[in-house]
Amino acid sequence: MSPNLFLVVLLGISALAYRQGKKKAFASVTEKSQRLHSLPNYYGVLTALWCFIPAILIFLLWQLFSDFILTGIAMQDVFANTPHLSPAEQNLLINDMRNMVAGVVSRVDANPLVEQAVERYLNIRVISHMALGVIMLIAALIPGCWIYTRIKPEFRARNHVEQIVEILLILCSTVAILTTVGIVLSVLFESIRFFQQVPLWDFLFGLKWSPQMAIRADQAGSSGSFGAVPVFAGTFMISGIALAVAVPIGLMSAIYLSEYAGKKLRAVVKPLLEILAGVPTVVYGFFAALVVAPLIRDMGLTMGMSVSSESALAAGLVMGIMIIPFVSSLSDDVINAVPQSLRDGSYGLGATKSETIKNVIIPAALPGIVGSILLAASRAIGETMIVVMAAGLSANLTANPLEAVTTVTVQIVTLLVGDQEFDSPKTLAAFALGLLLFVTTLMLNVVALYVVRKYREEYE
Structure with missing residues (x-):
């Protein structure tokens, strides 16, 4: 089952949770004198959020780290049988394995060890997809059922929804800030490496721009x-x-x-x-x-x-x-x-x-x-x-x-x-x-x- 289908299933479960949460909010009012603290929609939204957020976090973490983990497991035997490989050669084998998995490179005349790593990678990926589906299902149902049992007329669903939305807004703002900081730092670090080779004064106030470097030191214009x-x-x-x-x-x-x-x-x-x-x-x-x-x-x-x-x-x-x-x-x-x-x-x-x-x-x-x-x-x-x-x-x-x-x-x-x-x-x-x-x-x-x-x- 494709991981993208997990998202469709998760959205369906969240929609069902919204309907059930809203339905229980209506059903919890047993007496005419009772009143819901929040609008019924808030109870449904809160139930849906508790289903959706934990499962989607697990899905995002899997998307970020799954390839790194699966590659390490698949290539473990390859590196164990070839301990003399340099880091550059290891990276080359990893790229070959990934290209074969993606179908970019044919397996004909491939390194037998790399081909074994490809088969192992594909098998582990199938198992990981199954495990991901089970974990996402559990992560959606347990929190959703827990919040579903707490729905009562006096339950402050609106306050909880607003707190969750506020946390999400803070996280989005933090991501935007960290992205900006990351861009600035990445450019700054590489620029520092440049200024270690070219004086800052020459860069800021130099009147000639010719960055083409010569291949040999004895060639004209080798300094740039x-x-x-x-x-x-x-x-x-x-x-x-x-x-x-x-x-x-x-x-x-x-x-x-x-x-x-x-x-x-x-x-x-x-x-x-x-x-x-x-x-x-x-x-x-x-x-x-x-x-x-x-x-x-x-x-x-x-x-x-x-x-x-x-x-x-x-x-x-x-x-x-x-x-x-x-x-x-x-x-x-x-x-x-x-x-x-x-x-x-x-x-x-x-x-x-x-x-x-x-x-x-x-x-x-x-x-x-x-x-x-x-x-x-x-x-x-x-x-x-x-x-x-x-x-x-x-x-x-x-x-x-x-x-x-x-x-x-x-x-x-x-x-x-x-x-x-x-x-x-x-x-x-x-x-x-x-x-x-x-x-x-x-x-x-x-x-x-x-x-x-x-x-x-x-x-x-």
């Missing part, structure tokens, strides 16, 4: 160049061009749709703007490479200017079009959320519509507008495909938007393409770039929060 300034300069240039396009158009569109446009026009235009957010980035990349970049190059040539076939301007313009919905849609929502009483008060004092928008509505909606701009900036900084296809891979330190540049995300992808060993400055440089990009965006968030809080105090 890891100055991050050109990479971040290209990132900020393209993102700045994109925001210069998206913020005015998006904000003006939001103001028009929320304050001037009629309901019929708004119902048509707003979905059309939001369609831009659903277009795949590779389509924007093709549009930038095949339409916008040649157009900019031809216009530059007609004016006697030297324009690269791949330019920051082309990538920035198309990226700005892509992030318009992030500004317009969110800004439109926060502008509509401004209380109508503020508008009426402004009109009552004799202000015009434009003065009301400028002096009342925009200040009131500023936190949401800043949030939408910050989200658009984060989207622009993290974009990769458009930059690869329209701006190129050259890490040029230039202020000319008509030249080819690159961004941090493009370089990270370039450094980690293919099979890589994370022991050289070339691959570790990707983590250093990621860490510096994280710090940069964090600083932008702090500045944005400071501006919003300061303006809120003045407004209030």
Whole structure:
């Protein structure tokens, strides 16, 4: 029986437990003067939760550790018969066994010991599936029956349900926090390894980015160049061009749709703007490479200017079009959320519509507008495909938007393409770039929060 079917059975048992718990809550009221402490649904929900939660925890633990345990048991005889194997060779045999179990690799001409391990793994897995089903059934029925016996009119089912929900919310919040901490620490540790080989000063203030390492020490450029300034300069240039396009158009569109446009026009235009957010980035990349970049190059040539076939301007313009919905849609929502009483008060004092928008509505909606701009900036900084296809891979330190540049995300992808060993400055440089990009965006968030809080105090 597949473990996925266990979940279906568990959901069915939980649904039955809900029905029975709710039914017993009604049946427990024997006298007309008696009243249930909680609504009948709470008794059913509590019974279903006590059936579902213990069993699903066992299932998740099995999913996390079963492969590791089964692999260790299956390969025990293999390692006992071949004690001379190195850790790398042992890992190779384990990968072969797992590939055979998954059906990726045929068993023809396979190592006999590995083939025996595969058979043992499959047999143990069948037994483990049966054991998992029995344990999940017991873990669902015993707690469910126990809570079922406690259902009485005075039983505080609602309080118990709220406590369980609160614990689940705390666990979800903890998982989110630990995930963030884990991401930061993983990037930080690898970055420390990079800075042990490349000085921090050279990385932060170096003006040349050439991370290609030579194979032999006597080759030219064997030390590499890891100055991050050109990479971040290209990132900020393209993102700045994109925001210069998206913020005015998006904000003006939001103001028009929320304050001037009629309901019929708004119902048509707003979905059309939001369609831009659903277009795949590779389509924007093709549009930038095949339409916008040649157009900019031809216009530059007609004016006697030297324009690269791949330019920051082309990538920035198309990226700005892509992030318009992030500004317009969110800004439109926060502008509509401004209380109508503020508008009426402004009109009552004799202000015009434009003065009301400028002096009342925009200040009131500023936190949401800043949030939408910050989200658009984060989207622009993290974009990769458009930059690869329209701006190129050259890490040029230039202020000319008509030249080819690159961004941090493009370089990270370039450094980690293919099979890589994370022991050289070339691959570790990707983590250093990621860490510096994280710090940069964090600083932008702090500045944005400071501006919003300061303006809120003045407004209030």
